[in-house]
Amino acid sequence: xxxxxxxxxxxxxxxxxxxxxxxxxxxxxxxxxxxxxxxxxxxxxxxxxxxxxxxxxxxxxxxxxxxxxxxxxxxxxxxxxxxxxxxxxxxxxxxxxxxxxxxxxxxxxxxxxxxxxxxxxxxxxxxxxxxxxxxxxxxxxxxxxxxxxxxxxxxxxxxxxxxxxxxxxxxxxxxxxxxxxxxxxxxxxxxxxxxxxxxxxxxxxxxxxxxxxxxxxxxxxxxxxxxxxxxxxxxxxxxxxxxxxxxxxxxxxxxxxxxxxxxxxxxxxxxxxxxxxxxxxxxxxxxxxxxxxxxxxxxxxxxxxxxxxxxxxxxxxxxxxxxxxxxxxxxxxxxxxxxxxxxxxxxxxxxxxxxxxxxxxxxxxxxxxxxxxxxxxxxxxxxxxxxxxxxxxxxxxxxxxxxxxxxxxxxxxxxxxxxxxxxxxxxxxxxxxxxxxxxxxxxxxxxxxxxxxxxxxxxxxxxxxxxxxxxxxxxxxxxxxxxxxxxxxxxxxxxxxxxxxxxxxxxxxxxxxxxxxxxxxxxxxxxxxxxxxxxxxxxxxxxxxxxxxxxxxxxxxxxxxxxxxxxxxxxxxxxxxxxxxxxxxxxxxxx
Amino acid sequence: xxxxxxxxxxxxxxxxxxxxxxxxxxxxxxxxxxxxxxxxxxxxxxxxxxxxxxxxxxxxxxxxxxxxxxxxxxxxxxxxxxxxxxxxxxxxxxxxxxxxxxxxxxxxxxxxxxxxxxxxxxxxxxxxxxxxxxxxxxxxxxxxxxxxxxxxxxxxxxxxxxxxxxxxxxxxxxxxxxxxxxxxxxxxxxxxxxxxxxxxxxxxxxxxxxxxxx
Numbered sequence: 156x157x158x159x160x161x162x163x164x165x166x167x168x169x170x171x172x173x174x175x176x177x178x179x180x181x182x183x184x185x186x187x188x189x190x191x192x193x194x195x196x197x198x199x200x201x202x203x204x205x206x207x208x209x210x211x212x213x214x215x216x217x218x219x220x221x222x223x224x225x226x227x228x229x230x231x232x233x234x235x236x237x238x239x240x241x242x243x244x245x246x247x248x249x250x251x252x253x254x255x256x257x258x259x260x261x262x263x264x265x266x267x268x269x270x271x272x273x274x275x276x277x278x279x280x281x282x283x284x285x286x287x288x289x290x291x292x293x294x295x296x297x298x299x300x301x302x303x304x305x306x307x308x309x310x311x312x313x314x315x316x317x318x319x320x321x322x323x324x325x326x327x328x329x330x331x332x333x334x335x336x337x338x339x340x341x342x343x344x345x346x347x348x349x350x351x352x353x354x355x356x357x358x359x360x361x362x363x364x365x366x367x368x369x370x371x372x373x374x375x376x377x378x379x380x381x382x383x384x385x386x387x388x389x390x391x392x393x394x395x396x397x398x399x400x401x402x403x404x405x406x407x408x409x410x411x412x413x414x415x416x417x418x419x420x421x422x423x424x425x426x427x428x429x430x431x432x433x434x435x436x437x438x439x440x441x442x443x444x445x446x447x448x449x450x451x452x453x454x455x456x457x458x459x460x461x462x463x464x465x466x467x468x469x470x471x472x473x474x475x476x477x478x479x480x481x482x483x484x485x486x487x488x489x490x491x492x493x494x495x496x497x498x499x500x501x502x503x504x505x506x507x508x509x510x511x512x513x514x515x516x517x518x519x520x521x522x523x524x525x526x527x528x529x530x531x532x533x534x535x536x537x538x539x540x541x542x543x544x545x546x547x548x549x550x551x552x553x554x555x556x557x558x559x560x561x562x563x564x565x566x567x568x569x570x571x572x573x574x575x576x577x578x579x580x581x582x583x584x585x586x587x588x589x590x591x592x593x594x595x596x597x598x599x600x601x602x603x604x605x606x607x608x609x610x611x612x613x614x615x616x617x618x619x620x621x622x623x624x625x626x627x628x629x630x631x632x633x634x635x636x637x638x639x640x641x642x643x644x645x646x647x648x649x650x651x652x653x654x655x656x657x658x659x660x661x662x663x664x665x666x667x668x669x670x671x672x673x674x675x676x677x678x679x680x681x682x683x684x685x686x687x688x689x690x691x692x693x694x695x696x697x698x699x700x701x702x703x704x705x706x707x708x709x710x711x712x713x714x715x716x717x718x719x720x721x722x723x724x725x726x727x728x729x730x731x732x733x734x735x736x737x738x739x740x741x742x743x744x745x746x
Numbered sequence: 747x748x749x750x751x752x753x754x755x756x757x758x759x760x761x762x763x764x765x766x767x768x769x770x771x772x773x774x775x776x777x778x779x780x781x782x783x784x785x786x787x788x789x790x791x792x793x794x795x796x797x798x799x800x801x802x803x804x805x806x807x808x809x810x811x812x813x814x815x816x817x818x819x820x821x822x823x824x825x826x827x828x829x830x831x832x833x834x835x836x837x838x839x840x841x842x843x844x845x846x847x848x849x850x851x852x853x854x855x856x857x858x859x860x861x862x863x864x865x866x867x868x869x870x871x872x873x874x875x876x877x878x879x880x881x882x883x884x885x886x887x888x889x890x891x892x893x894x895x896x897x898x899x900x901x902x903x904x905x906x907x908x909x910x911x912x913x914x915x916x917x918x919x920x921x922x923x924x925x926x927x928x929x930x931x932x933x934x935x936x937x938x939x940x941x942x943x944x945x946x947x948x949x950x951x952x953x954x955x956x957x958x959x960x
Contacts, residue, residue, distance in 0.1 A: 170812060170816075171812065171815045171816070171820075171821070172815070172820055172821055172822065173821045173822045173823050174823070174824065175822040175823070175824060176822055191860055203864070204822065206860070206861055206863070206864045207822055207847055207864050208822060209861055210847055210857060210861050210864050210865055211820045211822065211847070213856065213857055213861070214820070214850070214852060214856075215820070220857075220858050222858070231858040231859075231860060246807070246808050246811045246812075247804040247805060247806075247807045247808030247809075247811070248804055250804075250807040250808075250811065251800070251803060251804045251807055254807075266811065266814075269811070270811065270814050270815060270818060271818075272820075272852075273852055273853065273856065274851070274852075275851070278851050312853065312856065314853075314855045314856060316856070317856045317857070423852075423853045423856075686839070689839060690838040690839050691838045691839070692838045693838075715809065716797070716802060716805050716806075716809075717797070719805035719806075719808055719809055720797040720801045720802065720804075720805045721794070722805075722808075723801055723804050723805060723808070724801070
């Protein structure tokens with residue numbers, strides 16, 4: 156936990172939930188686990204306000220609770236999860252991602268669930284007015300809801316979900332230990348803890364999704380087939396002829412007895428952000444390959460990652476499932492720009508001519524023949540898996556080959572890229588060059604660094620110390636003699652990854668905090684004008700605003716948009732630096 | 747007179763030169779002729795990358811979500827301060843009534859018991875409400891009288907079939923009439939007691955009877 160992180164979280168909570176909730180979060184972030192009795196005097200709020208604030212925070216998954224026995228009493232302790240507060244700042248990215256994959260209906264459902272924290276599909280239907288929709292719109296809505304649940308964009312809520320994870324794990328451990336007749340050894344205890352964590356993974360990977368009820372419908376005859384409609388994903392969706400309270404989802408049209416998915420109306424759901432972080436991280440990997448090579452390589456990576464997405468639960472997964480090149484070929488989008496992606500001719504300078512002597516022009520990507528398409532894809536795969544980053548690795552050489560994505564390597568590559576951009580922005584190109592040299596050569600003396608970067612020794616020393624002050628690089632001492640005399644030591648400069656990431660995170664948190672503060676400052680400078688726009692007479696008749704006032708409001712809207720875009724870019728950096736770091740998995744374990 | 751020996755105060759010709767003076771070497775730290783000094787060094791501000799349409803769309807979605815949260819029931823605001831002066835804008839600015847958390851459709855099992863009071867509406871079912879029963883007071887008075895008079899107890903038993911409310915209302919009505927009568931007159935009772943009403947004959951007569959004086 157960093158000071159800048161806590162400051163940022165307080166600002167985010169104040170923006171979304173108001174000053175009362177902010178006061179409660181500030182105390183929990185500063186002091187840690189507290190009971191209600193301890194929280195009230197520290198938050199300087201009335202007991203009723205504190206209870207309401209805690210209810211709001213639990214509803215949105217920001218605070219968890221756990222019972223603890225103190226003497227003869229059972230006391231409830233509350234803990235705050237800063238990671239879920241930071242996710243509020245990523246709302247725009249999540250909503251855009253859902254809109255791209257699920258359409259406007261999916262966006263409406265997801266946004267409603269996200270805004271209310273926890274909600275049933277029945278409540279969502281009430282809010283969105285599904286009952287007034289037409290038949291076709293209702294079917295489409297039902298299909299989208301089933302897809303959101305099946306693909307785990309939204310996940311069913313259990314009563315244990317709001318209990319602090321550390322307490323849950325401890326209780327599970329205690330119950331496992333109680334089953335043993337003798338106290339466990341250290342190895343047995345480790346095995347128990349691993350088993351508890353694996354159980355959670357198994358529940359996720361099981362094919363039974365909580366909230367989806369699969370029932371076998373009657374054989375579909377020709378009459379029934381006419382009632383099948385096309386769902387949002389292009390597959391057939393069965394029309395419900397049953398009573399209210401049940402919604403039909405996706406059906407597998409195989410002509411025989413069909414399995415029809417339905418979503419439980421009374422089950423509570425919440426947005427599953429870990430899964431969405433995986434999609435955003437994959438998008439960053441695609442962007443990396445697009446920038447490094449071309450759009451065709453990016454499209455190929457996108458296909459590979461789409462195949463592996465089903466089994467990738469969170470960003471902590473280090474290796475993906477193996478994917479065959481046939482699967483990749485099937486998942487590449489038909490309009491992927493493959494034509495100019497790679498030159499597969501033996502002589503790259505040779506220009507093909509037709510019989511009349513005109514140069515041969517390649518057809519567009521959609522018009523490519525199957526053979527030509529597979530030729531390009533296999534050539535691109537060869538280039539991608541030999542990339543220096545090591546993100547895509549070829550696992551099996553048999554047949555057309557099996558590939559696997561190394562997410563750990565992807566996280567390291569993305570982080571390095573992010574830090575290079577930060578250093579370049581903050582210090583300049585010379586400092587960025589120094590950093591790249593140190594990354595390539597590992598540990599170097601300052602004289603060698605000066606030679607490698609072609610800088611005078613004094614300038615090199617000054618810049619190295621700038622980077623060391625910022626926490627980007629560090630020194631390691633190598634003594635020449637046994638007495639470790641400082642004047643006779645070698646000081647080598649190197650990159651300490653953990654320290655570098657921590658300083659990068661602090662920088663990003665501070666920058667995001669500055670953006671929010673700037674937005675508040677700009678809004679407060681025009682507070683009277685904004686208050687005027689909220690008056691009922693002005694809402695009814697906008698001509699009451701003068702030209703100058705309208706211009707100022709447009710200026711404010713433009714400033715807000717620029718700040719929001721800056722916030723989105725910074726949050727993308729935070730996703731790369733923090734959420735995708737496999738080493739932070741241990742820190743995230745208890746969150 | 748010292749000739750450079752020792753470190754006493756010495757002669758007045760010798761002046762001590764401070765380090766600041768040697769550094770300045772005659773330069774003045776104040777600007778001459780009102781020259782403007784650069785408060786900040788020259789810095790080439792690079793304009794940021796122009797936002798793409800996708801980024802603008804994401805920013806719009808984020809702003810809409812934030813506005814939705816600020817207008818929702820989850821945004822707890824302290825009560826507005828009481829206005830001492832009525833302003834013109836108060837006529838046109840009426841803040842929307844905020845919903846209470848008690849109307850929230852959520853799973854109460856997710857919350858600890860001590861927070862249920864903020865989420866659940868107070869139910870009046872099954873709660874015994876104190877209904878005024880005038881007959882209860884009447885019964886209490888009559889029971890007290892029953893100890894002396896048996897007929898009072900029979901009467902209360904026969905009155906048990908009647909509705910309590912009617913009796914209560916009657917009792918109340920009678921009491922009200924009596925109160926009205928009493929309130930209309932400041933001179934309710936004679937506060938001057940001249941002893942006419944006192945029957946002092948009982949004091950000396952052991953029989954307590956009404957025999958005349960001889």
